[in-house]
Amino acid sequence: MLPKGANLQKIRDGKRTYAITPHLPGGFIKPEMMEKYAQVARKYGGILKLTSAQRIMITGLKAEDIENIWQDLDMQAALGYANCVRSVKICPGVTFCKRGKQDSVKLGLELDRRYIKKEMPSRMKMGVSGCANSCSEAIIKDIGVIGSDVGWTVYVGGSAGSHRKLSGRIVPGCRNPIGNERVWIVE
Numbered sequence: 001m002l003p004k005g006a007n008l009q010k011i012r013d014g015k016r017t018y019a020i021t022p023h024l025p026g027g028f029i030k031p032e033m034m035e036k037y038a039q040v041a042r043k044y045g046g047i048l049k050l051t052s053a054q055r056i057m058i059t060g061l062k063a064e065d066i067e068n069i070w071q072d073l074d075m076q077a078a079l080g081y082a083n084c085v086r087s088v089k090i091c092p093g094v095t096f097c098k099r100g101k102q103d104s105v106k107l108g109l110e111l112d113r114r115y116i117k118k119e120m121p122s123r124m125k126m127g128v129s130g131c132a133n134s135c136s137e138a139i140i141k142d143i144g145v146i147g148s149d150v151g152w153t154v155y156v157g158g159s160a161g162s163h164r165k166l167s168g169r170i171v172p173g174c175r176n177p178i179g180n181e182r183v184w185i186v187e
């Protein structure tokens with residue numbers, strides 16, 4: 001059986017190794033936490049791997065160590081269900097980047113707080129970028145938010161991988177003639 005909070009990484013010569021990935025909102029990490037990662041990886045013979053979702057995975061682990069590793073780390077696992085909001089990728093925005101137009105860190109952390117691991121009909125990824133350079137790859141996320149001089153633009157339907165696709169911008173359409181509420185369309 002799969003150890004709780006771990007993914008099977010490899011089966012070599014009949015031996016299985018596992019990885020764990022703690023939740024790390026926006027990829028921001030304090031030095032003390034970074035030291036804890038290193039201590040845990042060293043203690044259990046693991047390797048640290050930076051992931052595309054701005055997390056630090058510890059891989060090369062044994063099944064029997066997984067429970068103790070989570071206790072040592074005292075962190076939550078990044079992933080909940082297969083079909084859920086799996087990541088909110090955040091660029092440095094106005095907080096750290098000279099090109100930033102909007103506060104992607106603040107918005108991204110709030111989206112992470114509200115939606116990460118929330119169950120969805122399928123896997124979902126979000127991205128928040130502080131300007132059109134889209135360094136968090138917001139333009140290829142299921143939901144992407146990109147900052148400009150005047151505010152935020154929301155994009156939907158992007159994807160990377162084997163069915164790659166740029167997302168479409170959500171813009172206001174005509175008013176619904178019956179209900180009179182605003183209708184939004186994807187360009």
Ligand code: SF4
Pocket residue numbers: 091092093094097098099100101104129130131132133134135136
């Ligand atoms: S998207 Fe813009 S604000 Fe964000 S890191 Fe890239 S250049 Fe900076």
